[in-house]
Amino acid sequence: MKPMSASDRLARVLYALRMRSTFYCHAELKEPWALEMPAIEDSVSFHVVTAGTCHLRLPGADPIELRGGDLALVPHGRGHDLLSTADAGPSQRVDLLPQNYLSEHYSVLQHGGDGRAAQLICGVVSCDDPAARELMRSLPAVLFVGGDTVSAASSVRDTLRLMAHELAHPQPGGEAVATRLADILVVQAIRSWITTSTETEVGWLRAVQDERIGRAIEAIHDDPGAEWSLERLAQVATMSRSSFSERFTQLAGEAPIAYLTRWRMNVAHARLLNEDITAARLATDLNYQSEAAFNRAFTRVIGRTPGSVRRQGNDPASVPSVNRATRVAHTTVGELS
CATH class of the missing domain: 1.10.10.60 (Homeodomain-like)
Structure with a gap:
């Protein structure tokens, strides 16, 4: 059998990525607001701004501004904050906020004051596949795909539009479709980073x-x-x-x-x-x-x-379900316009 090439091996890893569980929220946030996303072991968080702006902040790091169409992944299960502005006040735990849980895997949140609105799609994906765990270890603290990145804009945006449609118009089988789309979204973002990043010299x-x-x-x-x-x-x-x-x-x-x-x-x-x-x-x-x-x-x-x-x-019952775990960790999802 012919040995695999480097690109074949990488393609095999990406193809084999399997996610254990996924959770989504659908929300509109109005300034001022600040949300705390506690850590969830062996998980990948994704945040997509579909309207307005926000800031993502990891402990000990400067906030990163996210604009419309931007996608950010936090691949190491680390706790982090989502903020209306870089200097927003104290963050509130997401699980302590009132929200409407439409199913075990999907909630709707409306939160904040009377200021400008931001709409986001966010979710959490967990994985225990060995290759997936190794891949996640190799990724940076935050993986950012800009909405204006030519190579990623089309595929990521198309996936997000399909996901937003499934979440905004619930129908039988919609959660299964959204889960598969989340798998695709994460792989697309990782693939985009791999092909464009200069940070993969080691690891x-x-x-x-x-x-x-x-x-x-x-x-x-x-x-x-x-x-x-x-x-x-x-x-x-x-x-x-x-x-x-x-x-x-x-x-x-x-x-x-x-x-x-x-x-x-x-x-x-x-x-x-x-x-x-x-x-x-x-x-x-x-x-x-x-x-x-x-x-x-x-x-x-x-x-x-x-x-x-x-x-x-x-x-x-001995492990936090997707519903319980992600209630502690993830919010904010809005429809794509």
Whole structure:
């Protein structure tokens, strides 16, 4: 089989992106207003201004102005604020504001004073796919796509218009359509950033696109339970062990075996959430000599025990639902004109 090219590997990652859940709000905000969006682990927030302006502020950073047609993604699940002006007063928690929840995945919010109105489409998308998690780690704190960006304007705007129509005119199956459109929107924004950004000189994205290191990463992803060693991975990359280890670490930001371990644990995390599977079976599938060794590695990398993650996957009530989680995090959506 012909090895994948760098562009093929990247296309495969984008194609495989799957979102676990999505939530939307539909609102008109009138100055003055300031909203706090608390953090949600392993999530991507998106905010689109369809009329007026607003500012997005992350802790410790200067506010970013968003104008009509602009799209901003906050990919690391970080808490942030949306403000009517850069110097707006104290932010109010979104979940404490009165709003109309039309369904588990959709609410309508009207908030603010008597000043100028801003309309936005915002949502939160969560993902636990291993490749998606790696991709999100590589993205900047805020990914911005300007409405006047020629390469992105048409595709993003068309997707937003379809999404706004689905949310503004609810009908059977509308939520499913809007969810798929959110997947597309996030991928479009990420793709636009990848093709235009100069910030991908290092990190996972750069490593995936490297001709030799990308081959080794592809091999790990295709068969995480294989008996990988530094020597065998170097052979896949057609490099010496020392050159491979140095190049891999330089691009990916961690040593090859550390990456292998983290990838395996992310695979295990996703399977524990989505399958009825035991730690013992995962230990075998991922080439660990014992369940105890697997448990130690999983807890060290993920920060939780396999058992706690498995219980979470088997008991939806033990995890904040999309509705509850995003009530704490996201608001503001308005129709596209």
